Structure formats: C-alpha cells, structure tokens
Amino acid sequence: MSTRIAFLKGHGTENDFVIVPDPENAIDLPPATVAALCDRRAGIGGDGLLHVVRSAAHPEARGMAAEAEWFMDYRNGDGSIAEMCGNGVRVFARYLQHAGQVTEGDLAVATRGGVKTVHIAKDGDITVGMGRARLPEGDVTVRVGERSWPAVNVNMGNPHAVAFVADLAHAGDLHEAPPFSPAAAYPDGVNVEFVADRGPRHVAMRVHERGAGETRSCGTGACAVAVAAARRDGADPAATGTPATYTVDVPGGRLTITERPDGEIEMTGPAVIVAAGEIDAEWLADAVRDRR
Ligand SMILES: N[C@@H](CCC[C@H](N)C(=O)O)C(=O)O
Numbered sequence: 490m491s492t493r494i495a496f497l498k499g500h501g502t503e504n505d506f507v508i509v510p511d512p513e514n515a516i517d518l519p520p521a522t523v524a525a526l527c528d529r530r531a532g533i534g535g536d537g538l539l540h541v542v543r544s545a546a547h548p549e550a551r552g553m554a555a556e557a558e559w560f561m562d563y564r565n566g567d568g569s570i571a572e573m574c575g576n577g578v579r580v581f582a583r584y585l586q587h588a589g590q591v592t593e594g595d596l597a598v599a600t601r602g603g604v605k606t607v608h609i610a611k612d613g614d615i616t617v618g619m620g621r622a623r624l625p626e627g628d629v630t631v632r633v634g635e636r637s638w639p640a641v642n643v644n645m646g647n648p649h650a651v652a653f654v655a656d657l658a659h660a661g662d663l664h665e666a667p668p669f670s671p672a673a674a675y676p677d678g679v680n681v682e683f684v685a686d687r688g689p690r691h692v693a694m695r696v697h698e699r700g701a702g703e704t705r706s707c708g709t710g711a712c713a714v715a716v717a718a719a720r721r722d723g724a725d726p727a728a729t730g731t732p733a734t735y736t737v738d739v740p741g742g743r744l745t746i747t748e749r750p751d752g753e754i755e756m757t758g759p760a761v762i763v764a765a766g767e768i769d770a771e772w773l774a775d776a777v778r779d780r781r
Contacts, residue, residue, distance in 0.1 A: 492770045492771075493767045493768070493769070493770065494509065494516060494767065494768040494770060494773075495509075495510055495765070495766075495767055495768075496508060496509055496510075496526070496533065496765070496766060496767070496768050497510070497584060497587075497762055497764065497765045497766075498533060498534075498535070498762075498763050498764040498765075498766075499539075499580040499583060499584060499760065499761055499762045499763060500576075500580065500741070500760075500761055500763065501576035501577070501579045501580045501615075501706065501708065501758060501759060501760045501761070502576060502705065502706035502708075502739050502741040502742035502743070502744060502758055502759060503704075503705035503706055503739075503740070503741025503742060504536050504537075504576035504577075504704050504705060504706040504707060504708070504741060505534070505535045505536055505705075506535045506536065506537050506538060506539045506576075506577055506580050507526045507527055507532075507533045507534075507535040507537075507538045507539070508538075508539045508541060508580070508581075508584050508762075509526075509538060509539070509540050509541065510541045510584070510588065511540060511541060511542055512541070512542065512543045512546065513542075513543065513546050514542045514543070514546040514547050516540075518538070518540055518562075518564065519568070519777075520564075520567070520568025520569065521568060521777045521780045521781065522568075522773065522777050523538050523564045523565075523566075523567075523568040524566065524567055524568040524780060525773060525776035525777050525780060526538060526768070526773070527566035527567075527568075528776070531776060532776065533768075535566055536565075536566050536698065536701045536704045537563060537564060537565050537566050537571075537574060537577060537700075537701060538563070538564045538566070539561060539562075539563060539574075539577055539580060539581050539584070540561075540562035540563075540564065541559065541561070541562075541581065541584060541585075542559070542560045542562050543558060543559060543560065544557055544558060544559060544560040544599045545558075547560045547562060549562070549601065550562075550599045553599035553603075553604050554599070556597050556599070556604045557596075557597035557598055557599035557604045558597075559581070559585060559590070559596075559598055559599065560598075560599040560600070561574070561577060561578060561581045561598055561599065561600045563577050563600065563601070565698070565699065565700025565701050566700060566701045566702075567700045567701065568700075569699070569700040570601070571601070571647050571699070571700060572600070572601045572602045572646040572647045573600055573601065573602035573645060573646035573647045573709050574600075574647075574708065574709065575617060575619060575645070575707070575708020575709040575710075575711065575712060575756055576706055576707065576708040576758070576760075577708070578598055578600065578605055578607060578617050578708070579607070579615040579617060579708070579758060579759075579760035580760045580761075580762075581598060582596060582598065582607045582609055582615055582617075582760065583609075583615065583760035583761065583762055584762060586609055587762045591609070592609075593609045593610065593611055594608070594609060595607065595608050595609075596609070600646070601646070602620065602645075602646025602647070603620060603646070605617055605618055605619065605620070606618040613759065614757050614758060614759055615757070615758065615759070615760050616755055616756065616757040617708070617755065617756050617757075618753060618754075618755055619645060619708075619709070619712050619754040619755065619756050620645075620646065620753065620754065621752035621753060621754065622643050622644065622645055622712065622713065622716040622748075622752070622754060623643070623644040624641070624642060624643055624644070624716070624720075625642045625644060626642075627642055627674060629642060629650055629669050629670070629671070629674045630669060630670050631650055631652045631667050631668075631669045631681055632667060632668050632669065632670070633659065633660055633661045633667050634661060636654075636659055638652035638653065638654060639652070640652045640669065640681070641713075641717040641720070641721075642674075643712075643713035643716050643717055645709040645710075645712050645713050645754075646709065647680065647699075647709055648675055648677065648678070648679045648680065648699075649679065649680045649681075649682060649709065649710055649713035649714075650669060650674075650675070650679050650680070650681045650682070651682045651684060651713050651714055651717040652681065652682065652683050652684065653684050653685075653686075653717075653718075653721065654683050654684065654685055655685065656685060657683055657685050657693060657694075657695050659683070660683040660695050660697075663695065663697045663702070663703040664702070664703075666678075666681070666697055666699075667681050667697060669681070678699040678700070679699060680696060680697070680698050680699050680707060680709070680710050680713075681696065681697045682694050682695070682696050682707070682710045682713060682714050683695045683696075684714050684717070684718065687736075687738060690718075690722075690724075690733070690734060690735050690736065691735070691736040691738075692714060692715075692718055692735060692736075692737055692738070693737070693738040693739075694710065694711065694714050694737060694738070694739055695739075695740065696710045696739070698710070705739060705740045705741030705742075706739035706740065706741040706742065706744070707739070708744065708756055708758070711737040711739060711744045711746055711756065712746050712754050712756055714735070714737055714746075715733070715735035715737060715746035715748060715754070716748060716754070718735055719733040719735070719748060726748050726749055726750045726752070727750055727751075727752060729750075730750050731750065732747050732748065732749045732750065733747070733748050734746065734747040735747075742758065742759065743758070744756055744757065744758040745757045745758065
C-alpha cells in the first residue's frame with residue numbers, strides 16, 4: 490500500500506460515505522481497515538465505504554465489465570459486505586462526474602446486486618434504476634420495548650423488514666438492532682424500516698441498517714418502503730397497471746420512488762461530494778492494529 494491514499498467524503502440525503510478511488514483494485518480493504526476509516530471519532534467517519542474500482546479489475550465484477558466500466562465495491566461501516574446501496578450508487582455516480590470520468594446523462598454501474606442504470610440530471614438530482622423488488626413470504630414481527638408490529642419482507646438485492654407505525658418515535662433510540670421473530674427469519678441480518686404516513690403517497694421513515702446502525706437515510710430501504718406501502722394502499726402497479734410514485738421522507742432529506750407495472754423501480758435524490766483528502770497510511774496501520 491502506498492504511503493498516501495486518496496479519499497473523498499460524500500453523502501446522499503445524509504447517508505454518508507468514505508470514497509476510495511482505486512481503479513486498478515490495488516488497495517487492500519479488509520473489514521478492520523474499512524471500520525477504521527468509517528469510525529466517526531477516530532477515523533474519517535461514514536455509514537459505509539465506496540471502493541471505486543474498474544469492473545475489469547475486480548474478480549466480483551469482471552463479468553459485468555462489458556456493460557459497466559465501474560464497479561461499486563460497497564462496504565458497510567462495520568466492514569461487512571452488502572449486496573447493494575441505493576444512496577451509495579448516486580454518490581458513486583456523483584464521484585465519477587466530479588472526477589471527470591463521466592458527464593451528465595446515463596451511465597451503468599456494476600454492483601453486487603447487478604448492473605444499475607443511473608441518470609445524472611442537469612438539475613443535479615440523480616436517478617437510479619434499482620431493478621425489481623422481491624417479497625419473500627413469511628410472517629415476521631419486529632419489536633421495540635413493549636410494542637411490536639408485523640413486518641413486510643422486501644428484498645432490494647439486500648434484505649429489508651418494513652414496519653408501519655403510528656409514530657416514528659415508537660421506534661425508540663435505535664441504538665441496537667430491533668429484535669424480530671422468528672429469530673431465524675434473516676440468517677444474513679436485515680435492515681429494518683419504521684414507516685409513518687404523512688399524506689397520500691407520502692410517508693416518512695427511520696431505518697436501522699445492518700452493519701451501520703441508525704442512519705439518516707437508506708435508498709434501498711426507501712424503495713422497500715414504497716413497495717410495501719403500494720401493496721398496503723391497493724396501488725401495486727402490477728395489479729393496477731399504473732405506476733406508483735411515493736415521496737419518502739428520511740431524517741436526512743427526501744427521496745422519490747416510482748415503481749412501474751413491470752416491477753422496475755426508480756429512485757431519485759441528491760448526491761453530494763463534500764471533501765477530498767489523503768489518508769495517512771501510518772495512522773491507518775496503527776488504527777487497524779488497535780482494532781485487532
Ligand atoms: N444505505 C444503503 C444500504 C447499505 C447496505 C445495508 N446496510 C445492508 O447491509 O444491506 C442504501 O442507501 O441502500
């Protein structure tokens with residue numbers, strides 16, 4: 490590893506990421522390194538890390554290289570790997586624009602959840618084709634203190650449990666992952682969304698993310714919430730033949746989600762690069778050692 494590693498910091502509706510450009514996949518990023526970089530006190534701080542690699546240079550993405558030049562090697566803040574990150578893809582695209590690799594318009598980004606189509610608009614917002622949701626069967630109950638709610642299972646490439654609540658404050662402080670039953674429902678962990686109504690086709694949510702804790706936004710979570718809300722509201726696009734658009738307020742801003750009758754979901758929202766700098770390799774080596 491070289492002595493100085495370039496990084497940037499960005500966010501999408503305040504879901505924030507350390508961005509590590511590494512086109513040739515030369516930087517080793519084991520979980521302890523990612524966790525040290527994402528540490529909010531002793532590191533740079535972030536809900537997750539976006540490792541920016543050319544698809545052709547990454548074993549998990551080589552098969553997508555013909556369709557998408559760049560691979561979003563996404564990691565959660567605790568160093569774990571996730572299949573997909575909706576806010577991350579927008580910030581990833583914003584980084585490529587910032588770096589002069591792409592301009593406004595369309596691009597394809599390889600992710601562990603497949604190739605995603607991204608549109609960078611003139612007005613600044615970014616739209617991502619998130620693919621289709623899966624709704625695995627099974628009854629799940631999410632609990633916080635004395636309260637419990639049935640949850641809707643929605644898979645957006647990564648797993649989500651969506652609970653409709655009367656008041657977002659009922660989700661409590663979310664310092665811990667909310668327990669659910671049956672305990673074996675999500676063998677690989679789950680992201681839990683709490684959702685309250687704000688108006689017609691307008692909801693607000695809080696989220697406890699797998700591998701990150703409570704965050705200010707979750708793009709795949711907002712899509713899962715829109716999908717669950719459309720089924721609850723009798724507005725399932727596959728059944729009605731009409732697209733369903735939901736406004737989803739998150740603590741860090743607002744996302745717009747549209748599901749089409751063919752099941753394809755689009756998410757639109759902001760993405761911002763806030764800083765760029767260099768990681769001190771000596772600090773990083775010490776920080777990683779301290780974590781062992
Ligand atoms: N914040 C992301 C989701 C990141 C992955 C998630 N924590 C998981 O482990 O599945 C988003 O914007 O989608």
